[in-house]
Structures are given as structure tokens and as C-alpha cells.
Amino acid sequence: MELNKSVYHQRRQTVLKKIGTDGIAIVFAAPEQRRSNDTEYPFRQDSYFYYLTGFPETESALILNGKEQTATLLCRHKDSDSEIWHGFRYGPDAARDQFKFDQADDITQLTEHLKKALPGHRQLYALWGLYPERDPEIITLWNEINQIANHRSINGSTITPENLINLASILDPMRLIKDEHELSLMRIAAEISARAHIRSMRHTKPGKYEYQIEAEILYEFMSHGARYPAYNSIVASGKNACCLHYVSNRDQLRASELLMIDAGAEYQMYAGDISRTFPISGRFTSAQKDVYDIVLAVNQASIEATVKQANWQTISSKATQMLTEGMIDLGILQGSVEENIDKQNYRRFYMHGLGHWLGLDVHDVGGRFDRQGQPILLQPGMVTTIEPGIYIAAADDIPAAFHNIGIRIEDNILVTETGNENLTASVPKTTSAIEAIMQT
Numbered sequence: 001m002e003l004n005k006s007v008y009h010q011r012r013q014t015v016l017k018k019i020g021t022d023g024i025a026i027v028f029a030a031p032e033q034r035r036s037n038d039t040e041y042p043f044r045q046d047s048y049f050y051y052l053t054g055f056p057e058t059e060s061a062l063i064l065n066g067k068e069q070t071a072t073l074l075c076r077h078k079d080s081d082s083e084i085w086h087g088f089r090y091g092p093d094a095a096r097d098q099f100k101f102d103q104a105d106d107i108t109q110l111t112e113h114l115k116k117a118l119p120g121h122r123q124l125y126a127l128w129g130l131y132p133e134r135d136p137e138i139i140t141l142w143n144e145i146n147q148i149a150n151h152r153s154i155n156g157s158t159i160t161p162e163n164l165i166n167l168a169s170i171l172d173p174m175r176l177i178k179d180e181h182e183l184s185l186m187r188i189a190a191e192i193s194a195r196a197h198i199r200s201m202r203h204t205k206p207g208k209y210e211y212q213i214e215a216e217i218l219y220e221f222m223s224h225g226a227r228y229p230a231y232n233s234i235v236a237s238g239k240n241a242c243c244l245h246y247v248s249n250r251d252q253l254r255a256s257e258l259l260m261i262d263a264g265a266e267y268q269m270y271a272g273d274i275s276r277t278f279p280i281s282g283r284f285t286s287a288q289k290d291v292y293d294i295v296l297a298v299n300q301a302s303i304e305a306t307v308k309q310a311n312w313q314t315i316s317s318k319a320t321q322m323l324t325e326g327m328i329d330l331g332i333l334q335g336s337v338e339e340n341i342d343k344q345n346y347r348r349f350y351m352h353g354l355g356h357w358l359g360l361d362v363h364d365v366g367g368r369f370d371r372q373g374q375p376i377l378l379q380p381g382m383v384t385t386i387e388p389g390i391y392i393a394a395a396d397d398i399p400a401a402f403h404n405i406g407i408r409i410e411d412n413i414l415v416t417e418t419g420n421e422n423l424t425a426s427v428p429k430t431t432s433a434i435e436a437i438m439q440t
Helices: 004-021 046-051 079-086 091-099 107-117 135-149 166-176 180-203 210-225 239-241 284-305 311-329 337-342 433-439
Strands: 021-026 034-036 061-065 068-076 103-106 121-126 162-168 232-235 258-263 265-267 276-280 384-385 387-393 405-408 411-415 420-422
Touching: 004 021, 004 384, 021 046, 021 079, 034 135, 034 276, 046 061, 046 135, 046 166, 061 107, 068 107, 079 162, 079 384, 091 103, 107 232, 107 276, 107 311, 107 411, 121 135, 121 384, 162 166, 166 411, 180 265, 180 276, 180 411, 210 232, 210 258, 232 239, 232 384, 239 258, 239 387, 258 405, 276 405, 276 433, 284 387, 284 405, 284 411, 284 433, 311 337, 311 387
Parallel strands: 021 121, 068 103, 121 162
Antiparallel strands: 021 061, 061 068, 232 258, 258 276, 384 411, 387 405, 411 420
């Protein structure tokens, strides 16, 4: 899918309006990360920087000048020798023209640009703490400019930033509501992720290893244009599924156990995130089905409740209640629902929340509460996961039939004006549908 570069220009214009004529903002690209000796991990751009620029290169920075209402990119210069070794780079001129910046320059000129831009602004916005190595250089320069401005004007002004403000306070609410460009990419990420889960069901057999199923997942991702997973894939059989973030993926599959897969593709920076659990043998045992149907009922009820103006805390509380009731029915919890919730006994078997925002990051920004501490009600354009689970590790006080059953069922839900859209609905999740597809 072709990159629509105009959306990034529009977002920069929105931020410029929000910071106003008194504000100036600086945003950095992600640094490369060393893997070993002189090799690096595959580069992945910083989500905030990408959201505002669409620019894919490291060693870059964006300056948003509220007084002039301009956006300036600083990036690496064109270097034919470097390109022979490390590949194409845009250089300032091509970056300015192709990505619709007002100005562009070499990244080595960043300090000079900031010295000229800081005077005349009262607010300095940055993503403080995101890249701690960057903060001291900005603060040192800010202090230097302030000291000079106490005695004389700089670039015609003695006004300098009085406040350091977290730019995330502006960007996070923007990123929380996905625009149509983002949703088009997220639908593709979700569908590629769905294909991978279906493939994993069809290729799962006793005797295979978890990493072999992971290989099937990655094959499907790459076959459809998702070069990388959105996060380390969890392919957890048996007791491993009771470890929430198990990523070793090295054990052999046993016919008597379940396989829980939590995996999602990253497509043009946007994440899919799906969890499915199914029997390695192709058939659920009675105990496995009993636990599974509880989790499925909570998944379905929670999705139905995920609509415009709904309170996420209410949806989450109802899910906890339903899971607790189910665990009491199974006999792995004793006592009343109220007592088990009050004492949080349920957390032995359900340790995480019901879901998280999804977008450029698999655990996307936005929060569930506003700055006044009030719940953020669901709005069209928000995308959340719904992922209830029950995890029953082997223990003396647990019936043997339930030992090492770990089940999570996760979908990606877009809130719409009229209800919601399940972006991952194409992956089977009823026991009968899963058993049917595993026979094909």
C-alpha cells in the first residue's frame, strides 16, 4: 500500500496550531540499536516521530516552530559511499520535497537551528525521558539561551522558553483516535495477522516444536508484506501458556495439551495483535472446553459492550465478574463472587487487564483516564484489544484435569459511530470452528 505523505503534513499542522505561537517542539527519530559487536538490530522508527513525519531514517529530528508555523527536518546528508554499504538515504533536499517539510538541513546543524528557533517562544515541548541521552543536550542549550537572553536579545527577542512541556500531552490524544489512513493500514495488519493464526492452526501437530509453528506465523507475515512481527510472538504449549509473556518457543508439542498463540504482524508500522488457543490434538478435552467456553463468553460479551460512549472500566469490571463466576463454577475458586473480587482471589488465574489500545505501538499510547482522573469514554476511531484469559498452573489444590490450561482469546476492536468493527473476526474462535479448521 502506497504511503500517503499528506497525512503527516496535516498532523504537523495540527500540532503547530496546538502549541501556538508561544510554543516550539523538538522530536527525535529512534537511534539504531546494537545487536552484537558491529551489527545492529533491524531499524524501527520511533512511533511519535513517524506519526508526524512518515520519515523512515535514523539520525533525524523534527523542529516545529509555533511562531513561524513551520516544520523543519534535520537528517543525514546524501553520501554515496555510505549508501554503498548501508543503503539509500534521502538527504535534506529530497526529504523536504517528498515529505512536505518547510525546511530541511543536515542533522549536524541541529544545535544551530535550535539556537535560532528557541528565542521568541515561551514553551519548549519535547518527549522528555523517551530518549534520556537527548534530554541533557536540549536542557543545556535551553539554559544557555536563557542566560544570554537575560542580558541581550537573540534573533530580535529576549523571550525564551519558561516551561518544559511533555509533547505527549498533545500527541497521545491525537494518536488515540485513528484517522482513515491509519485504519486502512490497521485492517491490513489485522488481516495478515489473522491469516497467520489460521495457518498455525492448520500446521499444528503433536511432535512439532513451538518454534516451528512460529516459523509458519512469520512466513505468513512476510508473504503478505509484513516484514516484521509487531512484537515477539508467543507460541506457548501446555504449562508455558500460564506464563503471560513466554517467548522462548522451544518446547515440543504434546497431543494432550493446548497451544496458546499471541502474535501480530506489523504492517507499515501499524500493529495487529491476536491471541487464539486450540488443542494440539485437534480436539478439546472436556475440561479444556469448559475453561475455554468461559473465556470465549467473556470475549464476546466484552466486544459487544465496546461501543461509542461506553466506559472501559465498566466493561473491564463486568469481564472480571464473569470470569470469577466461571472459575467458581469450575471449582478452582470457592466462595462468593463478591468475596473473590474484593480479595482479588481471581488474580491467581487472571492476572492482567482486559485489553489495551492498539496502533503504531502494540501497547499504544492514550491512557484510560484523562488529566482530571476521569475515565475516557470510548469514541469512534479508537482501537482496543479485548483479551480475557484464564491461566491454571498445576497445583495440589487444583483438579488434575485443569492443570496447565492457559487460555487467552484476543481480538482487535474498532469503535464506530454505530457500534464496532472486529478487525480480527476472520480467525475462528468457537471450539467447533477451531476443531473443524484443524482437520483441513
